[in-house]
Amino acid sequence: MTAGGTVARAWRGVRWYLKEFTGEARWDDYLQHCAAHGHQPVSRREFERRRADALERIPASRCC
Amino acid sequence: MSTTVSRHDTGGGQSPNGGTARRPSVRSVLVWLTVAVVGAVCWGVLAIARGETISALWLLFAALCSYAIAYRFYSRFITYKVLRADDERATPAERLENGVDFDVTDRRVLFGHHFAAIAGAGPLVGPVLAAQMGYLPGTIWIVVGVIFAGAVQDMTVLFFSMRRNGKSLGQMIREEIGVVGGVAALIAVFAIMIIILAVLALIVVNALAESPWGVWSIGLTIPIALFMGVYLRRLRPGRVLEATGIGVALLLLAIVSGGWIEDSALGETLTLSKEWLVLALVVYGFVASVLPVWLLLTPRDYLSTFMKVGVIVLLAISLIVARPVLQADAVTDFAREGTGPVFAGSLFPFVFITIACGALSGFHALISSGTTPKMVAKESQVRLIGYGGMLMESFVAVSALIAACVIDQGLYFAMNSPAGATGGTAESAAAFVQGLGFDTTANQLAQASAEVQEDTLISRTGGAPALAVGLAQVFSQAFGGGGQAFWYHFAIMFEALFILTAVDAGTRVGRFMLQDTVGNVWKKFGDLSWRPGNIIASAVVVGLWGSVLYIGVTDPLGGVNQLFPLFGIANQLLAAIALTLCTVLLIKHGKLRYAWVPGIPLVWDLVVTMTASWQKVFSGDPRVGYFTQASVYRDAQDAGEVLAPATDQGQMDQVIFNSTLNGILQAVFALLTLVVAAHAAVVIMRAIRAGGLPTTEEPAVPSKLVEPAGLFPTAEEKRAIAEHERLVGAGAGRTEAEAK
Numbered sequence: 045m046t047a048g049g050t051v052a053r054a055w056r057g058v059r060w061y062l063k064e065f066t067g068e069a070r071w072d073d074y075l076q077h078c079a080a081h082g083h084q085p086v087s088r089r090e091f092e093r094r095r096a097d098a099l100e101r102i103p104a105s106r107c108c
Numbered sequence: 109m110s111t112t113v114s115r116h117d118t119g120g121g122q123s124p125n126g127g128t129a130r131r132p133s134v135r136s137v138l139v140w141l142t143v144a145v146v147g148a149v150c151w152g153v154l155a156i157a158r159g160e161t162i163s164a165l166w167l168l169f170a171a172l173c174s175y176a177i178a179y180r181f182y183s184r185f186i187t188y189k190v191l192r193a194d195d196e197r198a199t200p201a202e203r204l205e206n207g208v209d210f211d212v213t214d215r216r217v218l219f220g221h222h223f224a225a226i227a228g229a230g231p232l233v234g235p236v237l238a239a240q241m242g243y244l245p246g247t248i249w250i251v252v253g254v255i256f257a258g259a260v261q262d263m264t265v266l267f268f269s270m271r272r273n274g275k276s277l278g279q280m281i282r283e284e285i286g287v288v289g290g291v292a293a294l295i296a297v298f299a300i301m302i303i304i305l306a307v308l309a310l311i312v313v314n315a316l317a318e319s320p321w322g323v324w325s326i327g328l329t330i331p332i333a334l335f336m337g338v339y340l341r342r343l344r345p346g347r348v349l350e351a352t353g354i355g356v357a358l359l360l361l362a363i364v365s366g367g368w369i370e371d372s373a374l375g376e377t378l379t380l381s382k383e384w385l386v387l388a389l390v391v392y393g394f395v396a397s398v399l400p401v402w403l404l405l406t407p408r409d410y411l412s413t414f415m416k417v418g419v420i421v422l423l424a425i426s427l428i429v430a431r432p433v434l435q436a437d438a439v440t441d442f443a444r445e446g447t448g449p450v451f452a453g454s455l456f457p458f459v460f461i462t463i464a465c466g467a468l469s470g471f472h473a474l475i476s477s478g479t480t481p482k483m484v485a486k487e488s489q490v491r492l493i494g495y496g497g498m499l500m501e502s503f504v505a506v507s508a509l510i511a512a513c514v515i516d517q518g519l520y521f522a523m524n525s526p527a528g529a530t531g532g533t534a535e536s537a538a539a540f541v542q543g544l545g546f547d548t549t550a551n552q553l554a555q556a557s558a559e560v561q562e563d564t565l566i567s568r569t570g571g572a573p574a575l576a577v578g579l580a581q582v583f584s585q586a587f588g589g590g591g592q593a594f595w596y597h598f599a600i601m602f603e604a605l606f607i608l609t610a611v612d613a614g615t616r617v618g619r620f621m622l623q624d625t626v627g628n629v630w631k632k633f634g635d636l637s638w639r640p641g642n643i644i645a646s647a648v649v650v651g652l653w654g655s656v657l658y659i660g661v662t663d664p665l666g667g668v669n670q671l672f673p674l675f676g677i678a679n680q681l682l683a684a685i686a687l688t689l690c691t692v693l694l695i696k697h698g699k700l701r702y703a704w705v706p707g708i709p710l711v712w713d714l715v716v717t718m719t720a721s722w723q724k725v726f727s728g729d730p731r732v733g734y735f736t737q738a739s740v741y742r743d744a745q746d747a748g749e750v751l752a753p754a755t756d757q758g759q760m761d762q763v764i765f766n767s768t769l770n771g772i773l774q775a776v777f778a779l780l781t782l783v784v785a786a787h788a789a790v791v792i793m794r795a796i797r798a799g800g801l802p803t804t805e806e807p808a809v810p811s812k813l814v815e816p817a818g819l820f821p822t823a824e825e826k827r828a829i830a831e832h833e834r835l836v837g838a839g840a841g842r843t844e845a846e847a848k
Contacts (some may be wrong), residue, residue, distance in 0.1 A: 064217045066348035066410065070207075092345035096402040098208040101636055103620045104409070105478050106613035107471045108230030108308055108464075108679075 070095065140180065147173025154244060154438070161433045164510045167243065168427060171251050171506045175499045178255040183495040186260065190694070190702040191267045193487035198811040200273045201483050210274075213483040215492055216819065221483070222493050224413040225475045226262070227501045228606040230465025230679075233311055233571035235509035236578075237524065237672065238462045240450040241443035243436050243513045245459045247506060253460070253467030254502035257709035261683055262472045263494030264690040264706055269477035270484055271805045277477045281689055281784065283804045284696065289787035293685050296780040297474065298621055300678040302649070303773070304471060305614045306656035307675035308607045309393075310667050313385045313657070314570035315604060319562060320378035321366035321597050323385075326604045327378070328362035329411065330392070336407035352410045359411060363601050367593060370561065382661045389611070390654040396612035397619055397646035405612055412609040415602045423507050423579065426586035432514040441545075449525035449544075450569075451672055452731040457720040461676035466505025468713065470682025472498065474617075488817035496819070511578030512571075518548025519556050519565070523574045526666025527567040528753025537566045560596035569668040572603045611653075618649035663766050664759040665737075673724060674770055680717045681781040687713060688788045695792050698800030714785065721778035725771055734771030738764045 063069040071088060078085040085091070150170035153162060187193045204210040213221070238246040269275055275283075278297055282290025316322045335358075336351045344350060369375050380388070396404050441447075446454030451462060465471070476494060484490060512520060518541040522530055530537040534557075538550035557565040560580060565573065576599035583595040620636065622645045627634015633641045660667030690706035727733030730740040741763045744751045754760045795801045814832035816825040 061216065061220075062349055064214055065220050066352070068346060068348050071346050089345045093341070095208075096341070096406070099406070100401055102209050102479065103617040104405075104613055105225060105471075105475050105617045106228060106409075106610040107226045107469065107475060108228050108304055108607075108610055 067095070140177070143173050143176050147177065154247070158438065161435070164427060164432050164434050164514055167247055167434070167510055168506065171247065171503065174251050174255065175503065178259070179491075179496060179499060182255060183259065183263065183491050186263065186495070186705055187488055187491040190699065190705050191264065191490070193267065193490060194808070195486050195488050195815075195817065196811055197487060198809045198813070199270055199484050199487060200481065200806070201485060202811055202813055203809055204273065204482075209479065210482045212485045212813065215485060215489045215815065218480065218483050218485075218489070219493050219497055219819075220413075220417075222475070222480045223497045223500055224409075224416060225478075225480070226465075226469070226472045226497060227416065227504055228465075228610045229308060229311060229572070229603050230469065230471075231501050231505035232508045232575055232603060232606075234463040234465055234676070235505045236512040236571035236575045237450050237668075238459050239436055239509060239512040239520065240440065240448040240524065241455055241459055242439040243434055243509060244438040245443055245455055246463055246509050249460055249463055250467045250502055250505045250509065253463070254498055257683070257687075257713065258466075258468040258472070258502065259495040259498035260706060260709060261468060261470075261686050261690065262476050262498045263490050265473045265686050266476040266481055266484070266494040267487070267490045268690065268693050270481035270487065270490065273806055274479075274482035275477065275804075277473050277686060277689065280477065280693075280804075281685070284689065285692055285784070285788050285791050289784045292780045292783040292787075294621075294625065296685060296777060296784070297682065298618065298625075299773070299777065299780075300470070300682050301614060301618055301621075302652045303656060303671075303675055303678045305611050305618070305653040306660060307668075307671050308614075309386075309389050309611055309653065309657045310660045310671060311570040311572050312389065312604045312607045312611075313382050313661055314568060314668065315572040315576075315600050316380070316385055317382045318379055318564075319600070320375040321370050321561065322600050322604070323378040323380055324366045324369055324375075325359075325362040325597060325601045326608070329359065329408070329601075329605055329608070330404070332358045332362065333404055333408040333411060336410070337403040340407065341402055348410060351407065352414055355407065355411050356414055359415070359601070363597050364594065366597055367561065383658075386654065386658050386661050389608075389657070390650055392608070393611055393615045393654070394646055394650045397615040397650065398643060401616075405616070408605075408609055408612070412602075412605050415605055419599075419602050420504055420507070423511075423582070424503075426582045427507060427510060429587075430582050430585035432510070432582055432585060434510070434513045435515060435517050436513040436520070437517075446732075449521060449529050451669055452729075453673070453720075453723065457716040457723070458673065460716045461673060461680050461720050463505065464676050464679040464683075466502050466508075468680065468683050468709065470679050470684070470686055473682065473686035485813060486811070486815045486817060489815070491817070492819055508575055508578075511575055511582060513578075515574070515578045515581055516546075516548055516552070516556070518542075518544075518546030519553060519577070520574055521546065522548065522553055523565050523568050523577070524571070525567060526569060526669050526753070528664065528666060530567045532564075532566055534564070534566060559592045561593040562596070567666075569666060571668075572600060575603065576600045615646065615649050615653070618653075619645040622648060659766055659769070662762065664754045664763055665766075666753075670766065670770060673720065674774055677717055677720050677724065677774065678777050680713055681721075681777050684710060684713045684717055684781050685784050688785055692788050692791055692795070693803065695795045696801040696803050697805075700796060714781075717781070718778060721774055724774045725778075734767045734774060738767040738771065741767070 071091060074091060075085055147170060150166045150173065153166045154170055201210050201212040205212055235246050235250065265277065269280065272280060278290060278294045281293040316326060332355050336355045339351045340346065340348065443455040451458060480493065484493065521541045521544055522537040525540065530540050534550040534553040538548060538553055541548050553566065557563065560577065565577065576596045579599040580592045580595035584590055584592050623634055623636060623641055632638060635641060660671045663670050687706045687710035691703050691710055694703050694706065723732050724734055728736050730737045741751055741760055745757065745760045750756060750760060754763055814829050821829065
């Protein structure tokens with residue numbers, strides 16, 4: 045594999061990780077899901093708002 | 109991946125290679141032999157180096173090699189032999205997936221989430237304080253403790269909670285041990301959390317007091333987080349990476365700009381006393397708990413997490429580049445005599461409670477039985493997430509210990525001893541540390557504070573400032589070009605950021621617990637969306653930790669000196685409760701022969717915490733025993749005297765009150781733990797006699813997912829994934845990334 049290919053692969057990996065980690069990828073998953081099932085997706089604003097409000101009830105503990 | 113396994117809880121597990129034991133390859137034998145030899149050499153160097161200075165890298169590599177071996181062999185044994193993780197069995201994330209809390213998550217992503225949740229300021233601060241006994245006792249405990257206790261606890265609790273649909277620690281204790289144990293555990297968890305929050309906040313207060321630069325940059329994290337919150341809600345919903353990128357840039361600007369405002373009129377305004385900072389923190393904690401999470405908590409958490417990971421990576425690289433030399437002795441006289449000024453008490457048991465996070469931390473059991481178990485994709489992944497995550501935290505602790513041990517040790521003691529001992533000025537502090545046998549001069553102490561542009565570094569207790577000095581030294585050594593002041597404030601900023609994130613999240617968790625508990629008798633109060641309930645519960649939680657914080661801040665004997673042992677013991681007592689649950693569950697599942705896995709750390713932890721609790725309550729040494737301390741001051745007061753470091757009768761009253769309160773809290777924590785342990789002992793006896801007892805484990809459901817177990821998929825797993833994908837067609841995005 046060329047050095048450029050390795051860098052590109054690593055970059056894609058990092059991007060994938062960060063999107064998954066921050067939950068940004070959930071929107072893409074949702075669009076994919078809607079496309080697969082023929083649903084009309086809600087706007088991103090609406091989607092993210094519902095997602096954030098659902099998190100409201102989950103206590104995310106942080107340790108010392 | 110094709111072995112059929114029996115579905116009963118005590119039934120067959122699955123070995124990682126599909127059930128067939130394979131002979132290890134020559135290459136693998138050679139690799140692990142090399143790791144073992146390198147590790148052994150490093151430990152050997154640490155053990156025999158006496159009186160000469162050695163490089164900190166020996167310490168680092170001794171730890172890394174030990175972790176590698178423990179992960180490869182011991183965690184594998186626990187996963188497949190003791191717990192019998194079964195990848196043919198669907199996890200709650202798969203069975204109950206709802207896209208909110210139950211969510212199948214890539215193991216590497218979940219590792220990141222779990223690590224971000226367990227690691228904070230704890231592993232940074234404890235080792236710094238423990239460095240007063242030298243680098244060796246702390247390092248040995250961090251490494252041995254994590255391998256046999258901390259990581260075992262985290263992974264086992266995670267596994268058992270996962271098998272019970274992600275039930276919380278308290279719930280599992282109530283259902284598996286009994287109501288009495290359950291109630292004791294619930295009270296213990298709540299009380300311990302309050303103490304932990306107070307001590308964490310105390311560390312922030314000590315780091316920010318009289319430091320306009322620190323107050324400025326930490327204060328700015330609030331508007332930055334608010335901006336990110338609004339950005340993600342209104343401006344560009346969902347673009348977390350973008351928002352975090354902007355946030356981190358602003359954060360760095362906030363640190364740099366602290367240097368500009370320091371000597372201005374604004375700097376003067378921001379030179380806050382400890383009392384004002386307590387007030388600010390209490391108000392902040394309350395507001396953060398009441399506001400919707402998207403506005404403040406979530407964006408702060410992104411900032412804190414990215415900083416956390418960034419700093420750890422930076423630190424690891426810097427240590428290797430800078431190769432600093434250890435200035436501390438391997439074992440100091442304080443370890444032998446127990447007369448150290450940083451915290452009182454002898455090596456046993458106090459090193460083992462001063463270093464909690466990084467070796468064994470009961471708080472982790474709350475996270476391992478909280479959000480994480482609901483997101484695990486495959487049972488065997490508890491090894492990477494639970495055990496691996498804790499090893500990573502342990503590595504952070506070792507790095508922090510190194511940072512504390514590479515600074516001038518006279519400076520270390522001048523910074524970490526309470527003001528009553530150092531006298532507060534460079535001259536008196538120099539005289540104090542010279543009395544301890546260091547040749548650090550007043551000039552050198554003054555110069556050290558000038559280098560980081562702080563007015564003074566004397567008696568900046570709590571561990572955070574000392575760590576910041578150590579990090580500043582390592583970073584500027586590694587990257588050249590000085591910049592000590594920037595790195596110092598950078599370090600203070602991220603420590604405070606972690607702590608504030610822990611404090612606001614902890615306040616919220618405490619609020620939920622309180623609402624949930626009171627909700628059993630008063631239904632309305634349990635409704636999380638009921639505003640007055642939210643406000644009352646938040647105020648109670650904040651009020652509780654706020655009062656302990658205030659007591660600590662104004663304690664004439666030094667809050668850290670007085671409260672840190674309470675915090676450490678409380679955390680380890682929580683670990684005892686968690687390990688008790690693990691032991692009970694293994695025996696109930698009919699795996700008595702493996703009960704030693706959580707049993708040995710449990711016995712060790714009970715011996716440590718009970719000895720420490722006993723000493724803190726009953727010791728006749730007024731520096732150690734809270735009640736003796738109170739009575740010494742009471743006697744002096746009756747005789748009309750004022751005992752140093754108290755300066756008037758008011759402070760005498762304060763010492764008497766605080767020490768009595770601390771003693772009572774200490775005794776109550778220990779008793780609650782003993783109640784849980786005694787109740788558990790009854791259940792254990794019953795289970796042994798019956799050869800196992802029914803548990804609340806969810807029945808097995810076959811899994812449809814195919815996922816690798818470890819960090820890197822094996823060739824076999826890659827084949828299985830490809831095969832699976834071929835059968836079900838192009839799957840979700842996750843599997844696509846897996847193939848890499």
